[in-house]
Amino acid sequence: MIKTPTYWAERGWRAVLLLPLSVLWAIGSLVRDSLARPARATVPVVCIGNLGAGGTGKTPIVSWLYDNLASRGWQPVILSRGYGGQLRGPVWVDGTVHTADDCGDEPLMMADTRDVVVARDRVAGARMIEARGLHDVIIMDDGLQNPHLEKQVRVGVFDGGFGIGNGWLIPAGPLRTGWRKGLSMLNLVIINGADSSGIGARIGDQLPVHHVTTQIDQDVVDSFAGTPLLAFAGIGRPARMFDSLQAAGAQIAQRLSFADHHPYSAHDLTRIQEEAHRHGAEMITTHKDWIRLPGDWRERVSLLPVSIQPDDAEALLQAIETGLHSPDPDASKQAASAGST
Template sequence: MRPPRFWDAGPDHPAARALAPLAALYGAAAARRMDRPGVRAGCPVLCLGNVTLGGAGKTPAALALAALLRDLGRRPAFLSRGYGGRLPGPVRVDPAAHGAADVGDEPLLLARHGPAVVARDRVAGAALCRDLGADAVVMDDGLQNPGLAKDLSLAVVDAGAGHGNGRVFPAGPLRAPLDRQWPHVAGLVLVGDGAPGEAVARAAARRGLPVHRARLVPDAAAVAGRRCLAFAGIGRPQKFFATLAEAGADLAGTRAFPDHHPYRAADLAALAAEAGRLGAELVTTEKDAVRLPPDFAARVPVLPVRLVFADPEALRAQVSGALASR
């Protein structure tokens, strides 16, 4: 979905106020659901979630967390609902056999780095992870899903977006009232810089939660000096465009699509025609690339990024403590 503009316009915007009664009902139901006890998996479950709708950097965070777990001697597997995919699972993601329409775009990226399972039933998904030899489960999203008991839940927040206008969906981007989500969170991963994110960080610190600051580091060599028409269908396309410019790309134009946008032939023809008129080459994100037809994707460069923590030892200590408590 494409977030409505009033979500960033403050809590007193007329549309936000008009939707407040519906948001109160939605938020109360979501909070009650989060409070339900989950089922224990046979191994530690570490969840990277988002307090709001939209992208925050959960997938790069999941990859970084899995790398940390491997460094600690664990065998992690990724578990995702598979948003946008048709397969209910549980099923192991096979990039050679599955497409984004089958399992969603994020699981395809995760599967390049380790075993990945999609399952709408998270308990069954965790069981399959164990069957595949995993001794730790990294949940990409699922903070609000009560199916599995989590040994560590980290909320991932884009510092440039924070929690928007602070209201619950549909009056704002929050998935549940923030004060009802904090008890389910053990720490905050703050991605990037920005006053909105600093406000969330202060709220987390007041509750005694550690704040793990991180940034997305692009592979500048992939785009530096190249004239590009950039396109993206992610939570915050403008963030990707800014990252491209910082990496040294010559941006001839940008095109934003809704998050998880399924690219159709007409979209691709229009993008190719515009790139030709501008004398530019198309460039996109890794997440968008897996939603493109293979022949088209082969002609479109991507900008790889990785999440780097300011204090990796602090995160390592918290993860180690969660593992030791099992």
């Protein structure tokens, strides 16, 4: 697990030195895609992903979509690669049996109240879901660039503050796919948070754009009124969590950032606890981090729930449902564009 490189944000000398490797990445992706023969599931697939590496807040969006589709009569299931987990799958995630080391932190977190399948081979995961016969839509968590399973709806999520960084391919930049090719893959876009990067203007009218904000549980923050907090997080963009906490009125004594999906060692936990004691602070972290902690540590560390709030939830759901009802991904893209405002 590595932290998001700072040079991904600008076209500096370190990024320039890595450009030859980005060319190799592009060639490898082209070869992989040309050899792939996409399989079609018997139920529609909506993929929530991004064009680049690093956190954009996909998991809360996946959870929100699952809950809202279920409330509208759908029988959804989440299909995840299980990043950070040891199980290759396919396997149904069971929070009473599995740990984050087994299936990854995000699938385990979502499986608290949702049906989740982990599979390195997404096609095998889809076949397991089909065999169960209880679901009528697959929500694929990440995997836009996976060419092996067809998707009826492809949603690209962007962090409003980061956008596409320097716009270069991995490892010189954050993009897994070139900008133009990436946009051509999508049916619609979700921008998470204030669009200070100008990504919305860059997309323009090429795709329907929806906006969401990530909200933290204000009651949890208020319960710590007057109490210093040590906030720690190993997510894609920890600063977003810290800034949200502070904006909600929390008194943050110290911030500790770790790499996304970071496996907390005994040394890490000792350091966190010592720093908390030094500041006389309570410890708080995200749900995704909390679920990676040892059982006894979950009693010492407070969990900060987050959720997303779309600017227009009904329009977003209708755009996705329109695509799910269309057998042709290209047709669903045209329908989404026609229905956008």
